[in-house]
Amino acid sequence: MRVPLSLMALLAALASTAPLPAAAEGGPVWDACVGLTSTPEERVKACSTVIETRSESGHRLAGAYCNRGHGLTEKRELDAALSDLDEAVRLAPDYACPFNNRGRVYSFKRDFDHAIADYDQAIKLDPSLALAYSNRGESRYNKGDLDGAFADFDAAIKRDPNYATAYTNRALVYYRRHDMAHALADYTTRIKLAPSLLAYIDRGNVYRDSEQLDRAAADYGEAIRIAPTDARGWRNRGMIRLYQGDDKGGLADYDKALQYDPSDVFSWNNRGQAKLRLGDKQGAIADFRKALELKPGLPVAREALQRLGAL
Template sequence: MRILACLTAALLGAALTLPNPPQAAAADDPSWQTCIGSATAPGDRVTACTAVIDGKTQTGRHLAGAYCNRGHGLTEKRELDAALADLNEAIKLDPAFACAYTNRGRVYAFKQDLDHAIADYDEAIRIDPGFAMAYNNRGDAWLNKGDLDRALADLNLAIKYGPQLSTAYGNRGFVYYRKHDAAHAIADFTTEIKLDPNVLAYINRGNVYRDAEQLDRAAADYGEAAKLAPTDARGWRNRGLIRLFQNDIKGGIADYDKALQYDPADVYSWNNRGQAKLRLGDKKGAAADFRKALEMQPDLKTAKEALARLDGAR
């Protein structure tokens, strides 16, 4: 599941025409523009918003927005306590700032404080009943609390109010997957892919196809994930497993070679490549892979048993 952050540029746009502007006009303040820019990197956002705050160039909701956006940047850097302090200040400056409540809820979610997260999303929705992002994030929190029905209800509302919000389709697809509703899960992941082709969407849809034993479709989705992000091990190792299921042993080994190149800490890739090498008769290579897996997870039963059989056959 994915929880979304809220930036304040759109919400603050109308405030640029106030008759009594802050000391520096927002439109002419480069630090402010970087602070609210949707493409600004987290570190740059923190620096720019700090310049706005310390320079006292903005007041009112603009100042609250600077704290809110700096809180967003700090959240992305996983400096959660500092982010929380900024978002508290944003809400203190402007208690009717729905975006700040949503971002603070996101911080609480990352801190695994789901009750406080839900309370903040509740407040954001009370302020703005059509706030799709807040419904999406509250749905994520309900899922993490294990309440799939409440999660589904919120994600339905996220999609009602934000029909182009691709992440909400992905999150709802994951809820359907958890509810063992493969048809609806596939439909939602397909919509997400149409709106925003991304690695996780292909991986998630591939997982549904895999569980439904539609292996060719699963392999195709994992392959798309590998094309989109060739240095992300997930597409390679998932397709590698499917290729082993399909008895394409050499293809499976090739995919695990890639997976281990980009994520050498994945114990199951070592184990599975070892199993594949064993099926090809490469006992030495298989033993090396099993030993590597056991270095990382000494109680991995499949690797222990396979290595014991190899050692006993000598």
């Protein structure tokens, strides 16, 4: 039986606001505009008030545009974000924040050359900005430049050894290079710094591909503990249980996975395989048919139905 492997998590090079130059303290609106804990909606609203009232000028006004651009990027209003970041660059061409955040907009637009050019400028203006290195590494990775991406993620970590996302990104490059030992080390550091659902799934995937199935199952179990209503932990652990011949355990995990994500075609197919192994032919047929309904022509489901004389 071929059980499809889950995909490695995408790079998570998150943009955030860069520090503003020292200036007089602002009020609650200003604090919400530049605060790292503000939601995108709160940031956009507060920065809009700053901009519309012209309560700030110079670099602080540029900071309001930069931060509103960040909030709009998080809301995926990319054209509006680009307009704000262009204005921030015009107001303060010596300020790294808008170049870094504009680079991220270009990255979302898959214009990686413009993104890299903006990250280059952000780094030139602020060589200590670990975030800009990590973001530039993401764009280089997406262009297929693994060596350049690795150098940037490494540089980000050297500038900020507690920058968890950079470890995730560097680990993915190690994984692509089939250097599993270093990938595991980076994912382990990421988990120590900022444990999360995806951190455990990522490390579990490396354990899985290194044929350390018990450790993979343990990491997927931690993902389930952290986010019990997220299907990803359940379906990844279910796959390991099927690999190990624990069909009842695999079936139970896929039941949970489908409870939380009934649109996942491979969970239907893999649960069908578990049911078939356990002697539930009709249940297996129903699951394979559901997999085909979601993904017509899926070879493994079609072949299973043909073997069962149900197609």
